[in-house]
Amino acid sequence: MQIPASLSRSTSSSNMYQRSLQALFVGAAIAVVVLATLKQIFDPADRTRCESLLNHGSWLDIEGTQWQPKGCMLRTYNPQYTTSCIGGSRVVMIGDSVSRQLYYSLVKKVIPDASTDGDRHSDIFNRDPESGTTFEFYWDPVLNSTKTMALLTASEDRVMRSEEKTPSIFLVGTGLWFLRYAEWSGGIDQWQHIMERLILQMGSPRLEPLAQHLFISPIPSVNTEKLSEERLRTLLPDEINKMNTFLKDATRGSSITVPFAWTKMTKTAASETKDGLHYADRIMAVEADILLNYICNNKLPKTPPMSTTCCFDYPSNYWFQTLMLGIFLVWLPLGLVVQTYYRHHAASSFFPSLTVLRSFAVVAGAVVYMYYADRTSLFAKGNKFFSWSTFISLIFLCIVAGSMTLKRAEKDQVFLNRDQTDEWKGWMQIVILIYHYVAASSVSSIYNPIRMLVASYLFMTGFGHFVFYYKKADFGFNRVASILVRLNLLTVLLTYTMNTTYLAYYFAPLVSFFYLTIYVMMYIGHTHNHNPVFIISKVLITAIITTTIIRVPFFLDTAFTVLRFFFGISWSATEWRFRLHLDVWIVFIGALFAYGFIKAQEISITTHPHWDTIRRASIIASVIGLVGYFIFEISMQKFEYNLWHPYISWIPIISFVILRNSTAVLRNTTSTFYSFVGKCSLETFICQFHMWLAGDTKGILVISPWAEGPGAWSFNLALSSFLFLMVAHVLSGATGELSDWLVTGREPKPKVNTAIPTVITTAERMPISAKEREGGSVLPITVKRQSVMVSPIAASAGVAGPATLKNLMEASLAREVANGKPSESGATGQQDEALTHLNHPKTTDSAGREKSGTATNGGEKKEGVVLQIDTRNTNSLRSGGAVSSALSPTSITFKSLWAKPVWKVGIFLGIIWVLNYGSTWRSNTPS
Numbered sequence: 066m067q068i069p070a071s072l073s074r075s076t077s078s079s080n081m082y083q084r085s086l087q088a089l090f091v092g093a094a095i096a097v098v099v100l101a102t103l104k105q106i107f108d109p110a111d112r113t114r115c116e117s118l119l120n121h122g123s124w125l126d127i128e129g130t131q132w133q134p135k136g137c138m139l140r141t142y143n144p145q146y147t148t149s150c151i152g153g154s155r156v157v158m159i160g161d162s163v164s165r166q167l168y169y170s171l172v173k174k175v176i177p178d179a180s181t182d183g184d185r186h187s188d189i190f191n192r193d194p195e196s197g198t199t200f201e202f203y204w205d206p207v208l209n210s211t212k213t214m215a216l217l218t219a220s221e222d223r224v225m226r227s228e229e230k231t232p233s234i235f236l237v238g239t240g241l242w243f244l245r246y247a248e249w250s251g252g253i254d255q256w257q258h259i260m261e262r263l264i265l266q267m268g269s270p271r272l273e274p275l276a277q278h279l280f281i282s283p284i285p286s287v288n289t290e291k292l293s294e295e296r297l298r299t300l301l302p303d304e305i306n307k308m309n310t311f312l313k314d315a316t317r318g319s320s321i322t323v324p325f326a327w328t329k330m331t332k333t334a335a336s337e338t339k340d341g342l343h344y345a346d347r348i349m350a351v352e353a354d355i356l357l358n359y360i361c362n363n364k365l366p367k368t369p370p371m372s373t374t375c376c377f378d379y380p381s382n383y384w385f386q387t388l389m390l391g392i393f394l395v396w397l398p399l400g401l402v403v404q405t406y407y408r409h410h411a412a413s414s415f416f417p418s419l420t421v422l423r424s425f426a427v428v429a430g431a432v433v434y435m436y437y438a439d440r441t442s443l444f445a446k447g448n449k450f451f452s453w454s455t456f457i458s459l460i461f462l463c464i465v466a467g468s469m470t471l472k473r474a475e476k477d478q479v480f481l482n483r484d485q486t487d488e489w490k491g492w493m494q495i496v497i498l499i500y501h502y503v504a505a506s507s508v509s510s511i512y513n514p515i516r517m518l519v520a521s522y523l524f525m526t527g528f529g530h531f532v533f534y535y536k537k538a539d540f541g542f543n544r545v546a547s548i549l550v551r552l553n554l555l556t557v558l559l560t561y562t563m564n565t566t567y568l569a570y571y572f573a574p575l576v577s578f579f580y581l582t583i584y585v586m587m588y589i590g591h592t593h594n595h596n597p598v599f600i601i602s603k604v605l606i607t608a609i610i611t612t613t614i615i616r617v618p619f620f621l622d623t624a625f626t627v628l629r630f631f632f633g634i635s636w637s638a639t640e641w642r643f644r645l646h647l648d649v650w651i652v653f654i655g656a657l658f659a660y661g662f663i664k665a666q667e668i669s670i671t672t673h674p675h676w677d678t679i680r681r682a683s684i685i686a687s688v689i690g691l692v693g694y695f696i697f698e699i700s701m702q703k704f705e706y707n708l709w710h711p712y713i714s715w716i717p718i719i720s721f722v723i724l725r726n727s728t729a730v731l732r733n734t735t736s737t738f739y740s741f742v743g744k745c746s747l748e749t750f751i752c753q754f755h756m757w758l759a760g761d762t763k764g765i766l767v768i769s770p771w772a773e774g775p776g777a778w779s780f781n782l783a784l785s786s787f788l789f790l791m792v793a794h795v796l797s798g799a800t801g802e803l804s805d806w807l808v809t810g811r812e813p814k815p816k817v818n819t820a821i822p823t824v825i826t827t828a829e830r831m832p833i834s835a836k837e838r839e840g841g842s843v844l845p846i847t848v849k850r851q852s853v854m855v856s857p858i859a860a861s862a863g864v865a866g867p868a869t870l871k872n873l874m875e876a877s878l879a880r881e882v883a884n885g886k887p888s889e890s891g892a893t894g895q896q897d898e899a900l901t902h903l904n905h906p907k908t909t910d911s912a913g914r915e916k917s918g919t920a921t922n923g924g925e926k927k928e929g930v931v932l933q934i935d936t937r938n939t940n941s942l943r944s945g946g947a948v949s950s951a952l953s954p955t956s957i958t959f960k961s962l963w964a965k966p967v968w969k970v971g972i973f974l975g976i977i978w979v980l981n982y983g984s985t986w987r988s989n990t991p992s
Contacts, residue, residue: 112442115376118358119324125450125778129334132351134326134358136445137375138764142357147174150361152196154233157276159213161206163285164238165189166343168202170353171234175200188212199230206242207250208259217266217275234360235275237263238282240308241342245299253304257311268319278360279321284308286332291341300342322359327352369565370761371439374446382564389562390436393429401426420813421806427799431792432558435755438766440563445767446759447781449504456511459499467492470737478733480662480726486525488735489725491743493518498753501762502782506703513698513706520651520714521721522572526579527655528662534587535594535663543809545584551804552577555751555796563755568636571644572750578645579652582611586656600660608653615645647710654715658722684727687720694720742790745797749789752796757789 114137121135189202243256337345367380400416505511586607628634694717759766802813
């Protein structure tokens with residue numbers, strides 16, 4: 066049998082493309098990790114990003130509403146988080162009018178309605194009655210009051226007077242008065258003398274510390290364009306810079322913190338001041354947030370999502386995270402080495418085949434990359450921010466990219482063909498990714514259509530699975546398991562590696578739930594599925610039952626209670642109910658639409674005399690439906706829209722489907738770029754949590770921390786997007802292969818090198834004598850009927866050894882091993898062809914007899930040998946050399962059990978039980 070030249074070239078091109086992508090993925094990932102590691106090595110002091118928080122940052126927007134510390138995510142503190150950190154403590158601040166502004170900003174973090182009225186040049190006191198937090202401000206712009214001196218020496222007095230608390234925050238802010246009133250204050254020289262003494266007093270050892278956290282405020286920048294004439298003559302920017310330089314040198318190595326980021330903040334927000342000196346309250350609120358992030362971030366609960374990374378130590382791993390990383394970083398590399406160089410060794414029976422391990426390595430590499438990106442300080446993170454101009458620009462760029470890659474099929478395509486659905490999933494996924502990246506969830510006019518895009522995925526779920534089960538009626542375990550494993554494999558691995566919850570990656574659980582709903586619906590009474598009344602009634606009844614289960618709290622609450630009791634799983638029934646309820650109807654509408662489509666095909670509706678009228682009417686109705694939907698949704702707030710969404714989401718979806726297929730040009734034209742993304746849409750949706758975004762989607766991942774300036778954000782977006790899409794694409798193929806192997810035992814197809822001559826001939830199975838069996842000259846195997854290409858060298862008498870033959874079995878046989886049953890589809894004697902390299906002109910069969918096999922491919926003569934093995938019976942493979950069993954008895958026993966559905970389910974539930982009940986120890990015993 067000869068391989069067609071076109072197939073050979075196509076396979077070679079596909080394999081080269083896959084190898085190139087994998088090499089590019091590995092190279093890019095290694096480069097990014099190495100650069101991040103070097104940053105950690107050469108800047109170990111900033112491992113927690115404290116130095117970046119205090120000294121570096123920029124405004125993400127020109128309005129000055131979102132401050133971005135360099136390389137970390139800043140938390141905006143509210144009363145709840147603030148009191149959990151400094152509640153019941155004492156905050157003391159001394160200084161001038163700028164320090165007073167900061168004082169009020171800090172007070173409002175605990176007491177939002179605190180009054181700011183009163184004598185400006187006097188001391189101020191505030192107390193929160195609920196938390197017992199006290200705030201004290203002492204007016205002393207030149208630091209010469211007796212009260213200031215008393216506060217600086219108060220720690221010694223507190224040893225004798227235990228009723229006075231040690232301040233949690235002690236901040237001194239002064240300097241501008243020494244410039245403004247240099248005649249009587251002594252000017253800069255006097256300020257430097259006072260600051261030297263102050264720094265010595267604040268940082269000196271004492272019986273009890275002056276405060277838990279000591280701060281000196283830097284001299285704030287001024288806007289010379291808005292200063293009064295008197296201030297303009299005295300508040301000189303050069304003098305302010307000299308004073309800040311002195312502060313930086315004087316406090317270096319001391320226990321006193323100076324947040325120089327405040328000066329950058331005011332300097333780059335020059336428009337946010339009316340008098341050139343005092344800045345808007347929102348600027349001062351961010352200054353207070355920097356103070357609180359420095360003090361409090363490590364005190365907050367360290368549970369996902371890790372949405373705060375400034376001055377933050379990531380928690381140590383729990384035992385199940387260490388177990389997952391051990392599998393990825395120890396067991397897997399060891400298996401690759403063993404299966405590559407020591408296949409004949411007994412240790413090889415503890416590992417899957419090399420092809421399986423390679424697929425697993427791609428998945429493991431991606432998961433480990435995400436772990437180090439989002440669960441360590443190795444990679445920088447950034448805050449999200451919304452900007453209409455940014456959102457529109459990114460959407461426009463993606464439209465251009467899609468338009469530039471349009472292609473038209475040579476033949477007329479069917480309604481909702483594969484290329485079209487891949488494209489549909491692709492552009493929707495791109496829009497959803499942009500929506501997440503720019504934090505557009507707060508904008509109702511964007512949030513509402515995004516909800517419709519999620520519903521579109523579920524519409525395709527209902528449509529596709531209904532068509533399959535209606536036409537094929539294949540309700541076998543393997544198909545169900547394959548779909549569920551494919552949907553959830555990456556999600557489950559991330560759940561235990563990242564210490565999150567399964568429902569946090571809501572898309573995979575959502576699709577899995579509705580897939581199982583469709584499966585159960587189609588399975589019950591499936592022999593009557595072709596009865597129109599029965600099938601329509603069944604869809605409607607299932608929709609009503611499903612809606613009842615979702616809406617009535619008893620059902621989900623009970624189910625989650627059972628999961629918690631038996632498996633230690635703690636999920637939020639309220640959150641899950643919200644997710645399910647939003648799209649409860651669209652899956653069944655997709656199923657009914659699929660049924661209508663099937664019936665339209667059966668009656669050949671396109672040949673109907675009134676087809677043109679029907680088509681035009683449906684186009685007009687679809688245009689009205691789309692326009693009407695967008696007019697309606699744009700006028701609704703997101704929470705109000707959520708109430709309407711389950712009942713109206715089908716209108717724009719079906720309208721789009723009809724318009725997309727309304728003409729031959731539209732139906733047959735697709736975008737390659739969108740299809741590329743659509744083919745890995747599941748992986749992009751899941752991986753975005755930790756690879757493109759950060760903090761479980763609460764921030765963005767920064768893989769170019771060295772880039773600064775106006776273009777840094779755009780550069781990081783381009784670089785991270787390229788790596789993200791490349792990883793997702795490679796990961797999509799690997800998870801598919803791994804899922805198939807886990808369910809069916811079918812190993813990934815080995816990569817064919819078509820540059821080496823190949824040809825298929827047949828070696829007949831020969832009877833095996835008892836003497837031969839006892840003498841060990843045969844290899845016992847049990848596989849389905851296969852045609853396996855064998856290297857002539859490997860098949861030569863006296864040359865083929867146990868390693869070669871074991872490699873042959875593991876790399877080439879694509880069906881289950883050690884299971885003589887026919888495939889689930891019922892086919893027996895099925896012949897699959899797996900090719901391995903041929904690099905020798907002489908061929909022999911497995912018994913060592915010379916056997917020639919020739920074929921012509923492109924004018925070139927090919928020679929080789931294929932062993933055809935019929936496994937409907939248990940047979941043996943004869944070799945002229947030493948032969949050993951391809952599988953150990955333990956492996957055969959395990960694979961026999963794994964082939965039974967009940968054992969697969971049991972093993973899976975056992976693993977989940979161990980991991981989840983073990984995870985109940987995590988609050989006390991992190992590893």
